Amino acid sequence: MEKNVMAVVNGVEILESDVDRFIDLMGNRALPYKNPEGKKQLCEELIKQELIIQDCYNKKLDESEAFVKEITEIKRSILAKHFLNELFSDIKVSDEEIKEYYEENKNLFMSKYVFKAKHILVESEEKAKELKKRAENGESFEELAMECSMCPSKEVGGDLGEFTQGQMVLEFENTCIDSEVGKVSEPVKTQFGYHIIKLESKVAPEQLSLEEVKDEIEKSIIKAKEQIAYVSKMDSLMKVSNVERNY
Template sequence: MSEKKVLAVVNEKEITEDTVLKFLNDLGPQMAMQFQSPEGMKRVVDELINQEVMYLDAKESKLDSDENFIKELERVKEGLLKQYALNQLLSGISVTEGEALEFYNENKENFKKPETVVASHILVEEEEKAKEIIKEIENGMSFEDAAKNYSTCPSKAQGGNLGEFGRGQMVPEFEDAAFNMEVDSISEPVKTQFGYHIIKLINKNAEGLSSFDEIKDQVTQQVLGTKQQQAYINKTNELKQKYEVKNNM
């Protein structure tokens, strides 16, 4: 096992690489990225030294005996203990595949997939320009090249491809046109608040039922949440019989 690297020592308290890594992990990935350099690491070590000398001074000044500190410590301990007790209660609860499958079979109405389409488009400002582009496509230019050459939408970089979307995700005029097209067909110019769209329908997916395998993880989490909630309710109801409770609401 490799020897730990000591980066600083404060009154015999070692600040090691592990100490720094724990500090960065507690910050979260986005904040930690700011310190992923030699200069950043030095700043972290400086901060850990600052915290340590503040702690030592607080101990020497007997701030840990201060009445307000003791009250705050008790408040924090109470919150931690509540959370720990809850975690202990819920940690032993699990869901079998059979339980998840039973829930799925009993609630299939909740697992329907809505109708969706996959479409590309070309967006221009003028209707006349849209008609000219349609003629170019009819004369052999690919829809993707036409999108890259003429579209004002950022999707032009993907040949106009907008991916898969369902109802309610696009403006009404665009949505109505796309959902009423045949696969592989190209629309006439469709006017919306953004300009004129030429739409190509790539695929259409009818409303259907998600299979259990597709959403097993989702169903399992849903059943787990229900079981945990019920366990919490049962436990608190049991404890309300044990301890005196007066609810004035």
């Protein structure tokens, strides 16, 4: 295959294929350079890189103690990575294992609560109790929120829209779980102040299907198997090695 030499730096060729590899490494950022002018710009960058590398070799920086030490550490890190890749290369998970894990741990695979709610946030419990009473006596919860709430949601009558379990602070979330739809909750204290909550709707958790959680289960089993393989390998290496500890 004929090579297209785009530049020569002190005798070192920079090929179009080098520029193409550079483009591949750039990923999504490479789009503006996938044309003749763009390739020329990237070639200029490769020329600068080559000049830097050549200057480093001329100054024998590759022989410096700091460089050699850093290269040694990089090699050790890469070797450790390859050690783990080799150790884990044969680990697989069967459909039967996934199904068995699912059946034994169904309680772990539930959807989250989904809520729709409005709230009023005030500074004191006394104020929260007063507003709860006013709402229960027929005053509009939304108007009370617009009048009294410290939360930016006051602009929309305290409406928080739809949110799922885990999105709100725990005290607020637990109150939503325990509250009855349409009723105004007792005041609940959070880091923000005191809330009264009017639950608009609540969808309870449901059992997720095996297909929905299959990938998650597979990752969990693989992780467990990798841990077992690692511990076993370390034990075997320890048994045949002389390790002196000075602590």
